[in-house]
Amino acid sequence: MSRAHDLGGRPAGDIPEKADTMIFHAPWHATALALNLACSAVGAWNIDASRFARERLKDYPKLSYYEKWMAGLATLLVERGLLTEAELAGNTTPARLHPKALRAADVPVAMRKVLPYLRATGPAPRFHVGDRVRTVPAPKSGHCRLPAYAAGKVGEVRQCHGNHVLPNANARFQGENPEPLYTITFTAAALWGEAAEAPDDQISLDLWQLYLEPL
Amino acid sequence: MPHDHAEPHSLLPSDPELRARALETILVQKGLVDPAALSALIDMYQNDIGPQNGAHVVARAWVDSAFKARLLADATPAIAELGFKGRQGEHMIVVENTAEVHNLVVCTLCSCYPWPVLGIPPAWYKSDAYRSRAVKEPRAVLAEFGVALLPSQKIRVWDSSAELRYLVLPMRPSGAEGLNPNQLAKLVSRNAMIGTAVANAP
Numbered sequence: 001m002s003r004a005h006d007l008g009g010r011p012a013g014d015i016p017e018k019a020d021t022m023i024f025h026a027p028w029h030a031t032a033l034a035l036n037l038a039c040s041a042v043g044a045w046n047i048d049a050s051r052f053a054r055e056r057l058k059d060y061p062k063l064s065y066y067e068k069w070m071a072g073l074a075t076l077l078v079e080r081g082l083l084t085e086a087e088l089a090g091n092t093t094p095a096r097l098h099p100k101a102l103r104a105a106d107v108p109v110a111m112r113k114v115l116p117y118l119r120a121t122g123p124a125p126r127f128h129v130g131d132r133v134r135t136v137p138a139p140k141s142g143h144c145r146l147p148a149y150a151a152g153k154v155g156e157v158r159q160c161h162g163n164h165v166l167p168n169a170n171a172r173f174q175g176e177n178p179e180p181l182y183t184i185t186f187t188a189a190a191l192w193g194e195a196a197e198a199p200d201d202q203i204s205l206d207l208w209q210l211y212l213e214p215l
Numbered sequence: 216m217p218h219d220h221a222e223p224h225s226l227l228p229s230d231p232e233l234r235a236r237a238l239e240t241i242l243v244q245k246g247l248v249d250p251a252a253l254s255a256l257i258d259m260y261q262n263d264i265g266p267q268n269g270a271h272v273v274a275r276a277w278v279d280s281a282f283k284a285r286l287l288a289d290a291t292p293a294i295a296e297l298g299f300k301g302r303q304g305e306h307m308i309v310v311e312n313t314a315e316v317h318n319l320v321v322c323t324l325c326s327c328y329p330w331p332v333l334g335i336p337p338a339w340y341k342s343d344a345y346r347s348r349a350v351k352e353p354r355a356v357l358a359e360f361g362v363a364l365l366p367s368q369k370i371r372v373w374d375s376s377a378e379l380r381y382l383v384l385p386m387r388p389s390g391a392e393g394l395n396p397n398q399l400a401k402l403v404s405r406n407a408m409i410g411t412a413v414a415n416a417p
């Protein structure tokens with residue numbers, strides 16, 4: 001897998017539309033977002049699965065932001081058995097509203113509902129604030145929230161956040177496997193060496209215990 | 216799925232606008248989506264949940280030191296005191312700009328963003344260029360946004376790689392001493408709460 005989504009540190013040009021205050025640039029952007037939010041309410045997938053569905057898209061680099069969201073949604077709808085490919089191609093027969101479909105009246109409550117990712121169970125933390133740790137090598141495949149630019153680097157534990165749902169297996173519906181989550185702080189010099197703009201600037205990432213090794 | 220199998224989205228029209236319309240029609244027909252819910256969702260993120268919420272959090276922190284202390288110690292309940300909570304804001308962290316530190320938030324792997332306080336992320340935050348550059352050349356990025364750092368300021372970049380969501384507490388501008396929280400909130404732009412701007416002068 002190319003990890004086309006893993007962009008940190010890649011060469012890139014100017015940042016577009018920096019003063020932009022528009023929320024949706026086209027009506028279809030709003031539709032694409034709302035379709036994703038409404039369909040996720042049905043409960044057939046989780047946030048990690050939806051990220052993984054977008055990351056796996058073969059044409060990821062060519063798709064615009066909301067095209068990725070629509071494409072990832074189409075993948076999940078088929079993989080989770082909510083739509084067949086024939087239905088996606090337009091051969092639908094009208095059906096009654098799904099019992100879990102999000103109703104308009106429930107939208108304000110549903111979007112303001114807090115569903116934490118912190119869990120009471122999981123392993124004890126191996127690391128503590130101030131410990132120096134090394135991140136594991138960059139993943140080659142699957143869903144992993146360790147960016148390549150921070151892989152195999154030495155940083156320091158800044159904060160422990162308790163056991164959070166681990167994305168790697170959750171993205172494949174293999175369980176939450178909660179694990180200690182830490183904020184790890186790296187110096188710019190540790191990440192970029194001579195290319196760092198200012199060696200003492202800091203970059204922090206939130207990384208699970210699985211992604212860390214003791215020094 | 217075999218490698219030569221077309222991805223499901225290729226079954227939809229290729230033009231994105233037609234694609235969105237086709238997907239909506241199919242999902243409504245199939246009973247997975249209530250069209251009224253789509254309108255409610257769009258209206259909510261267009262009008263109710265946006266950077267005006269975060270600006271209220273910042274203004275409150277500027278005038279109420281006890282609230283600011285709670286906000287920096289444990290942001291999620293402090294922000295919920297003002298009524299802002301929910302999806303993509305389950306675990307909030309507030310990072311404070313000072314004369315020594317300027318904070319900048321990015322999500323290099325996707326587009327994680329604190330929705331309850333800032334709404335839907337702007338196009339630039341989701342752009343490949345910002346996601347690529349913010350962690351490696353934050354000073355060049357800030358210069359491109361027109362942010363002049365103090366010589367004493369170091370940079371802290373926060374790459375939102377888990378379900379923690381970051382909000383920058385900008386420095387209170389000078390000359391704003393007599394303003395009430397509603398007036399102060401108007402000085403706080405969306406970009407200032409991501410770290411690509413500072414608070415506006417009154």
